[in-house]
Amino acid sequence: MSRPKIAILGAGYGGIMTATRLTKELGMNEAEITLVNKHNYHYQTTWLHEPAAGTLHHDRTRMSIKDVIDTNRINFVQDTVVSIDDANKTVKLENGELTYDYLVIGLGFESETFGIPGVKDYAFNIRSVDTVRKIKEHIEYQFASYNNEDNPSEGMLNIVVAGAGFTGIEFIGEMADRIPELCADFDVPREKVRLICAEAAPTVLPGFDEELVEYAVNLLERKGVEFMLGTPIKEVTEDSVILEEEEIKADTIVWTTGIRGNSIVENSGFETMRGRIKVESDLRAPGKDHVFIVGDCALIINEEINRPYPPTAQIAIQQSFTVARNLKTLINNGKLEAFVPEIKGTVASLGKGEAIGKVGNKKLYGATASAMKKIIDNRYLYLLGGIPLVVKKGKLKLF
Ligand code: FAD
Known part of the structure; x- marks a missing residue:
């Protein structure tokens, strides 16, 4: 049979x-x-905000499928x-x-674009290794170009992240760490760069504990992030986002609204x-x-x-x-x-060594939450490929 x-x-x-x-x-x-x-590789979608910002090499997030499945039992078709x-x-x-x-x-x-004009054509998204490599390369190009232009465009170094959900906030956390590095690398004064989070809802990270959200917002604002809450985006153009009452010039728009x-x-x-x-x-x-x-x-x-x-x-x-x-x-x-x-809990990273989360009834902040995030990431690798995969691809430095 x-x-x-x-x-x-x-x-x-x-x-x-x-x-x-x-x-x-x-x-x-x-x-x-x-x-x-x-693709012939499996990638960790939950890590993609890091290579998108350039704080982790994209190869760290992916692994050959044939290396992690039993090819005697599973026929892999690329x-x-x-x-x-x-x-x-x-x-x-x-x-x-x-x-x-x-x-x-x-x-x-x-x-999810909600049919908003221009999103598909002009906004980047955090979806795959390929889409996040494009974001990283684009942002580096903007910084590299800045001092080579006689008249840099108004939005050349403005980055707008649409959406303050999990993906948006995790990307902003990484980007807030990366900007000072990029400024130093490309001789760009920090005050020339804006990192803006535009969100239609009145709060960031809807559904998250209020105290944790406050911690996240304060931390990110200290790192230079501008939050524009309760401001739905009406349209995205080649070089701007159009809100109800204003237009923000930005050559980099990252769409993370769900x-x-x-x-x-x-x-x-x-x-x-x-x-x-x-x-x-x-x-x-x-x-x-x-x-x-x-x-x-x-x-x-x-x-x-x-x-x-x-x-x-x-x-x-x-x-x-x-x-x-x-x-x-x-x-x-x-x-x-x-x-x-x-549901064992949720932890959102906020950049290097920083995160917020709730595991069981316990609220976690800062370095402890960040270590927990890495433990969660490593646990998945363990489930997929045992200790060898954790050693090869894991985040072993917890603090
Ligand atoms: P995916 O993991 O996205 O896999 C889909 C696969 O299908 C991919 O390999 C893709 O290449 C392949 N594929 C797609 N189309 C085709 C096609 N036409 N033909 C062949 N193959 C195709 N969740 C958490 O639990 N915790 C977190 O901390 C967390 N953080 C996140 C951070 C970010 C930045 C993002 C973007 C998401 C995060 N999520 C998190 C959500 C989580 O990543 C998703 O819920 C999860 O990836 C869903 O798994 P999946 O198997 O459905 O899809």
Whole structure:
């Protein structure tokens, strides 16, 4: 009898962890596992604010997929998913086609632009190794150009970060550290540079503890960050952001106002909310008994507050354990388990040696929170590739 085919789309946190967990759950002959990813490497999305600002080399955030999966058990295909034809259980790839009996969709997120004019054309986003390399190179180019221009443009050294959520604040924290280095390197007076955070909501890091938020804002303001809260951006142009009552000249605009699910899912006919599939409790797509969704493409509701859980790597990783167990059960005709997220805490970095967070009921600040952030990062590497991967790619200097 031929083995059932499991196709996993995307090798982010959800996809790659599902693949590795499946090799632990399933026997050698129980299924044929294929993992598809655009690149031949897996990258740590949660670290991308660092290479974006240039405070960490981008290679530290990525690792060869073949080095971390069991290639005797998992067939890795480097290709780009174009669409999913679930009626025919086929995935169209840029360079071929893939058929499946069971599908796991882990294609991650796209930046949410809310249809604001100019965002797609002129703003940078923190999405992948490629997009963050572009941000870093662009900012360095702006600094390098400054003293070589007779009339530097007004916004040449202005950096506007749209959105004061997790990604925006973590990037600002890194950038606030990087600016003095860039100024020294390129002979630019610090007062010529502006780092502005424009946010439509009246507060930064919505949902975070107020005391922690106050700590973050005070710290970042001391490092020269200008917060413009309650100021929605109406339009982005080539060299500015347009607010309700003013225009800020800026040649660097980084868009971090939230995410939606990968548009491939929506365009393939799945019912979505902002590109994310509201999954059943066992993480299957509604009405599709052979399709599981992991990570940011999955939408799950926190019943206590009747709102979606924020999309996080923490949840994506936990989901991968459930999906792997449920696939094994499904292949063996058993009863599937429900996914119950266990939110262990959240830590947001604010630059070198600084962070805020809540782990359990404990609030963490400064160096302790920053060390905790590194422990969380290392824990994921341990789950994925054991101690060798922690030694190779981990953040070993905690303080
Ligand atoms: P991803 O990890 O984004 O992976 C998706 C994969 O699919 C990628 O490998 C991508 O290349 C691949 N892919 C996409 N399209 C295609 C295609 N068409 N064909 C083939 N492959 C494709 N979460 C936390 O829990 N804690 C944090 O501290 C935290 N910090 C963050 C900091 C930043 C700067 C950002 C941006 C996010 C942060 N998050 C954090 C959120 C977290 O990174 C995401 O929730 C998580 O990455 C989702 O995992 P995923 O597996 O769904 O997608």
